[in-house]
Amino acid sequence: MIRWLTRLITRLIDNSKPPHAEEQPEQPGSGHDPAQREKSLRWLFSFVRPQKNSILLVLALSVLASAMVLLQPWLTKTLIDDGLLAKDYGMLVQVAGFMVLVGIFNTILSGFNRYCHTRLSGRVLFALREDVYQHLQKLSPSFYGQRRIGDLMSRLDGDVAQIQRFAIDALFASFSSILGLIGAIILMLSLSWELSLIVAILIPLEILWLRWMRRKVELHTRRLRERSADLSSFLVETLPAMKFIQASGQQVKESRRLNHLGDHYLSQLLKLQIVEFFTQAIPGTLVSVSRAGVFLLGGYWVIEGQWQLGALIAFSTYLGMAIGPVQSLLGLYVSIQRMVVSLDRVSELRQQPVQTENSFHPHELSDDSGLELADVSFRHSGRQEPVLDQVSVSIPAGSKVALSGPSGTGKSTLIDLLHRHYDPDQGRILLGNTDIRQCSLEELRRRIAVVSQEITLFRGSLADNIRYATPSASDEEVQAAAIQAQLGELIAQLPQGLDSPLGERGQQLSGGQKQRIAIARALLQKPGILVLDEATSAVDEATEQEIIRTVDQLFEGRTRILISHRLSTLQNADLYLQLEHGRLSQV
Numbered sequence: 001m002i003r004w005l006t007r008l009i010t011r012l013i014d015n016s017k018p019p020h021a022e023e024q025p026e027q028p029g030s031g032h033d034p035a036q037r038e039k040s041l042r043w044l045f046s047f048v049r050p051q052k053n054s055i056l057l058v059l060a061l062s063v064l065a066s067a068m069v070l071l072q073p074w075l076t077k078t079l080i081d082d083g084l085l086a087k088d089y090g091m092l093v094q095v096a097g098f099m100v101l102v103g104i105f106n107t108i109l110s111g112f113n114r115y116c117h118t119r120l121s122g123r124v125l126f127a128l129r130e131d132v133y134q135h136l137q138k139l140s141p142s143f144y145g146q147r148r149i150g151d152l153m154s155r156l157d158g159d160v161a162q163i164q165r166f167a168i169d170a171l172f173a174s175f176s177s178i179l180g181l182i183g184a185i186i187l188m189l190s191l192s193w194e195l196s197l198i199v200a201i202l203i204p205l206e207i208l209w210l211r212w213m214r215r216k217v218e219l220h221t222r223r224l225r226e227r228s229a230d231l232s233s234f235l236v237e238t239l240p241a242m243k244f245i246q247a248s249g250q251q252v253k254e255s256r257r258l259n260h261l262g263d264h265y266l267s268q269l270l271k272l273q274i275v276e277f278f279t280q281a282i283p284g285t286l287v288s289v290s291r292a293g294v295f296l297l298g299g300y301w302v303i304e305g306q307w308q309l310g311a312l313i314a315f316s317t318y319l320g321m322a323i324g325p326v327q328s329l330l331g332l333y334v335s336i337q338r339m340v341v342s343l344d345r346v347s348e349l350r351q352q353p354v355q356t357e358n359s360f361h362p363h364e365l366s367d368d369s370g371l372e373l374a375d376v377s378f379r380h381s382g383r384q385e386p387v388l389d390q391v392s393v394s395i396p397a398g399s400k401v402a403l404s405g406p407s408g409t410g411k412s413t414l415i416d417l418l419h420r421h422y423d424p425d426q427g428r429i430l431l432g433n434t435d436i437r438q439c440s441l442e443e444l445r446r447r448i449a450v451v452s453q454e455i456t457l458f459r460g461s462l463a464d465n466i467r468y469a470t471p472s473a474s475d476e477e478v479q480a481a482a483i484q485a486q487l488g489e490l491i492a493q494l495p496q497g498l499d500s501p502l503g504e505r506g507q508q509l510s511g512g513q514k515q516r517i518a519i520a521r522a523l524l525q526k527p528g529i530l531v532l533d534e535a536t537s538a539v540d541e542a543t544e545q546e547i548i549r550t551v552d553q554l555f556e557g558r559t560r561i562l563i564s565h566r567l568s569t570l571q572n573a574d575l576y577l578q579l580e581h582g583r584l585s586q587v
């Protein structure tokens with residue numbers, strides 16, 4: 001069933017490229033490959049399938065709701081022809097009473113239907129978003145280095161919601177439309193088959209028109225989604241940098257940029273609205289013409305006494321009911337185009353290759369394992385020069401290593417390779433005797449704690465931030481790690497001590513305080529290898545010496561790798577390594 005549906009939709013949308021496609025530079029997420037689309041649609045329906053029971057319930061409710069809607073005009077017809085015109089008071093009271101009951105039942109039904117529908121639709125939305133987010137969690141820093149965060153947000157938010165709207169809302173809308181259409185046609189035929197022909201002429205005309213317009217809708221929707229991503233990117237980029245913008249006196253320039261982006265978005269939105277207006281306007285006009293035709297011909301029959309007034313009123317209501325579903329089905333055809341744009345954009349993220357896969361059968365690691373780089377070469381994608389060129393080094397377990405080298409030479413990249421954010425192009429990295437590609441990623445990253453220059457802090461208390469990588473740590477352990485990392489003074493200053501909230505990204509803390517939080521985090525992680533990558537650059541030399549003494553004391557017997565441009569940080573190491581021009585040498 002799902003396969004049939006995905007094929008049908010693929011065929012509906014892929015029989016031609018959008019206009020001017022050849023003039024457009026290929027955007028990420030603007031794929032037109034039918035096989036790819038079918039795969040994306042199958043992925044989409046994999047979130048709908050687990051909701052089978054809820055779907056059946058909502059479908060059953062929709063059948064009932066459609067029956068209630070179809071009943072109303074029939075009751076009106078009975079009221080007019082058998083009650084009013086036949087002057088039958090009993091019938092009049094009976095039908096009026098029944099109408100009240102149907103109305104109450106309809107209200108209860110539609111409230112319950114809406115509740116079930118929202119629940120189902122929300123479940124699909126969150127499952128979809130979670131799946132994409134989980135995939136994004138596996139992607140390497142190079143992916144994030146190339147992408148605008150605002151664009152990713154726009155895909156995860158706006159595009160996923162657009163897809164969900166189609167996957168659930170539009171499918172139900174089409175189901176009730178088909179039901180309503182079938183019911184209305186049967187009742188119209190029973191009233192007058194001659195007048196029913198009018199609907200039969202309308203439908204092909206509308207289909208032809210919409211087939212022609214849908215390509216334009218797709219093109220303009222794609223452009224609108226891109227403009228929306230531009231706006232999100234702007235906000236994501238500038239809001240966290242407000243202090244810098246103020247210090248540089250560039251507020252007016254940034255406001256102008258926002259205005260400019262807003263104008264682009266608005267003009268694209270208006271273009272889309274114009275296209276959608278014409279898409280709807282022609283079918284709307286055809287409906288008015290056909291309704292007038294029914295009243296002319298049917299009215300003539302009533303005047304001539306060949307037909308009853310109630311039947312004409314009921315017929316024209318059913319005509320409206322038949323045209324409504326036809327239009328919403330054709331509208332669905334257009335909304336598929338909108339959904340496809342979003343599906344392409346989200347699938348493009350979902351299909352980003354994961355560079356470092358987790359091992360299926362991870363090897364055990366021991367805590368006192370030495371580290372070895374054997375002929376390791378690595379080049380960042382898009383760069384000519386390798387960062388590491390056949391690097392080999394052996395670091396015995398428990399040693400203190402000083403790693404230095406000019407800025408931009410690849411020290412942090414080397415650490416990223418240890419953490420498997422990337423895998424070497426050539427060579428192997430061994431922990432103990434195990435290639436780190438054969439370890440569990442989680443275990444590897446727990447065993448190698450990296451404290452870097454850029455400290456990530458989240459909203460939450462100081463304690464929550466310290467135990468981020470070790471959520472099971474007790475309050476006492478958190479307290480001990482904080483004191484060891486020289487955070488005692490900060491804790492004393494904060495109103496609620498360790499439980500004080502840090503605010504967004506810890507903006508109220510100094511650089512040195514943030515670094516000490518990161519060191520406390522690493523202490524709590526109890527790693528076999530600790531890497532301090534310029535981790536103490538934001539504290540004065542005396543505090544730095546104090547932290548390094550503490551680290552040496554606490555991590556005695558464990559491997560420590562210190563990266564710094566300050567010579568004082570690198571004192572008393574067992575091994576001095578210098579990285580330059582891709583080569584690692586002992587000094």
Ligand SMILES: Nc1ncnc2c1ncn2[C@@H]1O[C@H](COP(=O)(O)OP(=O)(O)OP(=O)(O)O)[C@@H](O)[C@H]1O
Pocket residue numbers: 141142145380381382383387405406407408409410411412413414
């Ligand atoms: N994701 C990436 N994509 C492409 N190139 C990158 C990426 N990350 C880093 N580089 C490049 O790799 C080289 C090494 O960068 P890296 O950050 O490892 O240097 P570093 O020695 O740690 O520098 P610093 O001492 O200034 O922190 C630089 O030329 C940098 O521009």
